[in-house]
Amino acid sequence: MSVIYDRVALIGLGLIASSMFWAMKRNGLAREVTGYARSAATRDAARRIGLCDHVCDTVAEAVKDADLVVLAIPVGVMGAVAAEIGPHLKPGATVTDVGSVKRDVIENVGPHIPETVHFVPGHPVAGTEHSGPDSGFAELFDNRWCLLTPPEGTDLTAVAELRRFWEGLGSNVEEMEADHHDLVLAVTSHAPHLIAYTMVGVADDLRRVTDSEVIQYSAAGFRDFTRIAASDPTMWRDVFLTNKDATLEILGRFTEELFALQRAIRTGDGAHLHDYFTRTRAIRRGIIEAGQDTAAPNFGRAQKPV
Ligand SMILES: NC(=O)c1ccc[n+]([C@@H]2O[C@H](COP(=O)([O-])OP(=O)(O)OC[C@H]3O[C@@H](n4cnc5c(N)ncnc54)[C@H](O)[C@@H]3O)[C@@H](O)[C@H]2O)c1
Ligand SMILES: O=C(O)C(=O)C[C@]1(C(=O)O)C=C[C@@H](O)C=C1
Structure with a gap:
C-alpha cells in the first residue's frame, strides 16, 4: 500500500491511537508519525515500546507540519484540545477524531479549526475493554466499520483521502449524518x-x-x-x-x-416470552446470514486475544 499522508499526528496515545499506529506501519500509510499524550508517564510508556516515530512533549510540536491530525482522546476533552492545537495547524491539513459520539465533537471541535484546515469527524466501530498505549494492535480495524460524519460543505477531497486512509487501516468506510x-x-x-x-x-x-x-x-x-x-x-x-x-x-x-x-x-404469560425470544433469535440469525457477525470472539483480534 502507498503513503496517504506524509506526516500524521496522534493526539492521545491509548488503545485507538496505538492500534492506528501499528496498522499504519503495517501498511505503510504515513512517512512519519508523531504522538502526544497529556501525561508524561504515557509519553514515556509510548517511547519505551516504540509507539510513534517521535513522541513530543507539547501538543503544538506534535501537530506542527502534520498533514493529518487525529484526536484520539476522550470525547469530553476534544473541544479543549482543539482550542490548543488550532493556532498550530498547517494550512491544508485535515483534522479528524475517533470519538464514539459525533454531534458533540462537531459542536466543540469545529469552532477551533481554522478556515484553511479541513475537519472530518470519524468513528472506528472497533475496540476492546482495554486502554492505554500498550493495548493497541494492528488488526483492530480489519473488516470493521469506520463511520465518517462530515458536516455539510466539508471538502470532498479531504473526505475521500480520509476514507482511503481508513480503508488502508483495514476498515470498511461509510458516511453518515452525525445525529x-x-x-x-x-x-x-x-x-x-x-x-x-x-x-x-x-x-x-x-x-x-x-x-x-x-x-x-x-x-x-x-x-x-x-x-x-x-x-x-x-x-x-x-x-x-x-x-x-x-x-x-x-x-x-x-x-x-x-x-x-x-x-x-x-x-406466567409464556406466550409473550416465547414470541419475544423468537423475534430476537431471528434478528441474530439475520446478522449471521448477512455475514455481519464481525464482533464474534477474536474476529480481527488475532494478536491479542481479549
Ligand atoms: N475503546 C474503544 O473501544 C473505542 C472504540 C472506538 C472509539 N473510541 C473512542 O476513541 C477515543 C480514545 O479512546 P481509547 O480507547 O483510545 O482511550 P484510552 O484511554 O486508551 O486513551 C486515551 C488517551 O488520551 C489521552 N488523553 C486524555 N486526556 C487528554 C488530553 N486532555 N490531552 C491529551 N491527551 C489526553 C490519555 O493519556 C490516553 O493516552 C475516545 O473518544 C473513545 O470514545 C474508543
Ligand atoms: O468490543 C468492545 O469492547 C467494544 O465495546 C467496542 C465498541 C462497541 O461498542 O462495539 C465500544 C465503543 C466504541 O465507540 C466502538 C466499539
Missing part, C-alpha cells in the same frame, strides 16, 4: 454498555454471592457483561454525558420492554 450516527450507536453500543455496567453492579451488590458463586459459576453471558463493564470509566462517562438525548431515548424504550417482560414472568 443519525449518535442514535444508531446509542442502540448498538452505548445503551448495551450501560446495561452491562448495571448488571455487574447488581451482582456486586449481592456481595455474599460475588465473593464466591458469581465468580466461580459465572456463565458465558455474565462473563461477557464483566468484559464490557471493565471498559475505561473516563471514556464511558464522557460518552453518556455527550450522547445524553439518544441514550435516554433508547433507555426509555428498554425499560418499557423490560417491564413488559417482567409482567409476563409475574403473570
Whole structure:
C-alpha cells in the first residue's frame, strides 16, 4: 500500500491511537508519525515500546507540519484540545477524531479549526475493554466499520483521502449524518454498555454471592457483561454525558420492554416470552446470514486475544 499522508499526528496515545499506529506501519500509510499524550508517564510508556516515530512533549510540536491530525482522546476533552492545537495547524491539513459520539465533537471541535484546515469527524466501530498505549494492535480495524460524519460543505477531497486512509487501516468506510450516527450507536453500543455496567453492579451488590458463586459459576453471558463493564470509566462517562438525548431515548424504550417482560414472568404469560425470544433469535440469525457477525470472539483480534 502507498503513503496517504506524509506526516500524521496522534493526539492521545491509548488503545485507538496505538492500534492506528501499528496498522499504519503495517501498511505503510504515513512517512512519519508523531504522538502526544497529556501525561508524561504515557509519553514515556509510548517511547519505551516504540509507539510513534517521535513522541513530543507539547501538543503544538506534535501537530506542527502534520498533514493529518487525529484526536484520539476522550470525547469530553476534544473541544479543549482543539482550542490548543488550532493556532498550530498547517494550512491544508485535515483534522479528524475517533470519538464514539459525533454531534458533540462537531459542536466543540469545529469552532477551533481554522478556515484553511479541513475537519472530518470519524468513528472506528472497533475496540476492546482495554486502554492505554500498550493495548493497541494492528488488526483492530480489519473488516470493521469506520463511520465518517462530515458536516455539510466539508471538502470532498479531504473526505475521500480520509476514507482511503481508513480503508488502508483495514476498515470498511461509510458516511453518515452525525445525529443519525449518535442514535444508531446509542442502540448498538452505548445503551448495551450501560446495561452491562448495571448488571455487574447488581451482582456486586449481592456481595455474599460475588465473593464466591458469581465468580466461580459465572456463565458465558455474565462473563461477557464483566468484559464490557471493565471498559475505561473516563471514556464511558464522557460518552453518556455527550450522547445524553439518544441514550435516554433508547433507555426509555428498554425499560418499557423490560417491564413488559417482567409482567409476563409475574403473570406466567409464556406466550409473550416465547414470541419475544423468537423475534430476537431471528434478528441474530439475520446478522449471521448477512455475514455481519464481525464482533464474534477474536474476529480481527488475532494478536491479542481479549
Ligand atoms: N475503546 C474503544 O473501544 C473505542 C472504540 C472506538 C472509539 N473510541 C473512542 O476513541 C477515543 C480514545 O479512546 P481509547 O480507547 O483510545 O482511550 P484510552 O484511554 O486508551 O486513551 C486515551 C488517551 O488520551 C489521552 N488523553 C486524555 N486526556 C487528554 C488530553 N486532555 N490531552 C491529551 N491527551 C489526553 C490519555 O493519556 C490516553 O493516552 C475516545 O473518544 C473513545 O470514545 C474508543
Ligand atoms: O468490543 C468492545 O469492547 C467494544 O465495546 C467496542 C465498541 C462497541 O461498542 O462495539 C465500544 C465503543 C466504541 O465507540 C466502538 C466499539
